[in-house]
Amino acid sequence: MKIKRFFAPDMRTALRKVRETLGSDAVILSNKRVDGGVELVAAMDYDEAAFTPEPEPEPPAMADVRPLRPPQSEVPKNEPYIGERHEPPAQTLKLDQLRRQRQPAAKRVEWSQDPLLQEMRREMSELRRMMELELSELTWRDLGERSPQKQELMRQLMELGLSADLCRKLAERVDATESPEQAWRQAMFHLIGELPVMDGDMLEQGGVIALVGPTGVGKTTSIAKLAAHFCLRQGSRSLALITCDSYRIGAQEQLHNYGRILNVPVRSAASADELSDALHTFSGKRLVLIDTAGMSQRDLQFSERLSLITAGNHPVTTLLTLSATTQRAAMNHAVNAFRVANPVGVVLTKMDEAASLGGVFSTLIEAGLPLAFTTDGQRVPEDLHLARAHTLVSQAIELAQEAGEVLDEAYLALAFGGTGEHAHV
Ligand SMILES: Nc1nc2c(ncn2[C@@H]2O[C@H](COP(=O)(O)OP(=O)(O)O)[C@@H](O)[C@H]2O)c(=O)[nH]1
Ligand SMILES: [Mg+2]
Numbered sequence: 001m002k003i004k005r006f007f008a009p010d011m012r013t014a015l016r017k018v019r020e021t022l023g024s025d026a027v028i029l030s031n032k033r034v035d036g037g038v039e040l041v042a043a044m045d046y047d048e049a050a051f052t053p054e055p056e057p058e059p060p061a062m063a064d065v066r067p068l069r070p071p072q073s074e075v076p077k078n079e080p081y082i083g084e085r086h087e088p089p090a091q092t093l094k095l096d097q098l099r100r101q102r103q104p105a106a107k108r109v110e111w112s113q114d115p116l117l118q119e120m121r122r123e124m125s126e127l128r129r130m131m132e133l134e135l136s137e138l139t140w141r142d143l144g145e146r147s148p149q150k151q152e153l154m155r156q157l158m159e160l161g162l163s164a165d166l167c168r169k170l171a172e173r174v175d176a177t178e179s180p181e182q183a184w185r186q187a188m189f190h191l192i193g194e195l196p197v198m199d200g201d202m203l204e205q206g207g208v209i210a211l212v213g214p215t216g217v218g219k220t221t222s223i224a225k226l227a228a229h230f231c232l233r234q235g236s237r238s239l240a241l242i243t244c245d246s247y248r249i250g251a252q253e254q255l256h257n258y259g260r261i262l263n264v265p266v267r268s269a270a271s272a273d274e275l276s277d278a279l280h281t282f283s284g285k286r287l288v289l290i291d292t293a294g295m296s297q298r299d300l301q302f303s304e305r306l307s308l309i310t311a312g313n314h315p316v317t318t319l320l321t322l323s324a325t326t327q328r329a330a331m332n333h334a335v336n337a338f339r340v341a342n343p344v345g346v347v348l349t350k351m352d353e354a355a356s357l358g359g360v361f362s363t364l365i366e367a368g369l370p371l372a373f374t375t376d377g378q379r380v381p382e383d384l385h386l387a388r389a390h391t392l393v394s395q396a397i398e399l400a401q402e403a404g405e406v407l408d409e410a411y412l413a414l415a416f417g418g419t420g421e422h423a424h425v
Contacts, residue, residue, distance in 0.1 A: 161358025
C-alpha cells in the first residue's frame, strides 16, 4: 500500500493532485485544514481489511458519545502519516466508487451538538461537495474523451437554455455516427417532437375558458387578444367576457374597456357563486372567456373551484398563463401552484421580451402541459399566435444565436454531472 500526503490551497486542487499522482482508485484516508490550505492523506492499493475495526457492540445513546478520537491501538504505528496528531479518517472514499455510487440522498443522521462532531460534519459536507464537483468534471471530461461529438452536442443544447436532463435525453437519442450538423438537426427534430403543443385553435370549439396564472403575466391582455381573435372569425355576438379580478378596480375596467371596443358583454364576478350566475346569464354564448386575479392563496382556492364549476354541460376549461420572461424556478413554482386548477394547456406571453426559451420548454415538457397560444407584444390581437412546435424551436435557436452565450467548462461540467439543477434558469 502506498500512502502519500498532499497539500494544496483548496480541496479541489488537493483532490486533483491525488488523482494525478495515485490515480482514480486512490483512497482518501484523512483531510484537515492547515495553515494556508488543506492537507489530504491518500493511499493507493488500500487494504480495507487492515483498517476496518472489529464489529463494535451497539453504539451508546447519542448523548453519551464522547468526542471521536481513534483509540491508540487502532493507529498503525509504522505509518509515518499517522504518527503525529491527526484527525481520525473521516471517510475513506475511492474516487471511482464515488462515481458509481451517485445514489439518492443519504439517510438523515442525528448529529450530536459536540463541537468536534459539528466540525467533522462541516468538513465532511465540504469534502462531499468537493468530490461532487470533482466527479462532475471527471464525467464531463470523460464524455469529451469518449465522444467529443456528443459533448459538443450537449454544449449546444445547453446553450439553448434547456435543462441538463433534457439535453442528456435529446443527445442520447441522436445517432452517434451522424455528422455534427446532422446530429444537431436530429436533436432539434426530437425537441420539436417532445414539445407539447395543442392541436389547432381551441377557441373554435367554443366553451368556457378561464385564464389563470400569476399577477402581471398578461392574463387580461391575453383575454382581450383571444376575444378579438375570436370576434374576427366568428363575430362578437357569440362571445362574452367575465372578470373575476375583484382586487383591482383597474383590472375590471381594463376588461370592460376591451369589451366596449369589441362590442362584447362583460360581467364582474367576485365569488364562485357570482361566477355561476354570470355563466348562467351567458349560457347562450358560444365562447365565454374568464379573467382571474393572481396566485395568492385566495386566488388559488378560487382557481381550484373554477375547475369544479360547470356551465350547462360544459366544465370550465382553464389555461395557465405564463410569461416567457419568468425564471425557470418561479415558472415551476407557478406550474405546481396552479395544478389545483387542472389547466389543460398554457398561454405563453411576452415572448418578445424573453432572452431564452429553453427554460420554458423544459418546464412544459416536464409538466406535460401543452402550449395553446403564444403572445409577443402588446398589440391586440396581432401579437397572439397559435403555438407551433417548429416555430417555437426556431425562435429558441435564434435567441441563443443572438445571445451568443458561450457557457464555461466548469458550468457545463456541473450541469452535466447532475450537481447543477439545470443548465439555465
Ligand atoms: N411585451 C409584452 N408585454 C405584454 C404581453 N402581454 C401582456 N403584456 C404587458 O404585461 C403587463 C401586464 O399585463 P396584464 O394583462 O395586466 O397582466 P395580468 O395581471 O396577468 O392580467 C401589461 O403592461 C401588458 O401590456 C406581451 O406579449 N408582450
Ligand atoms: Mg389582469
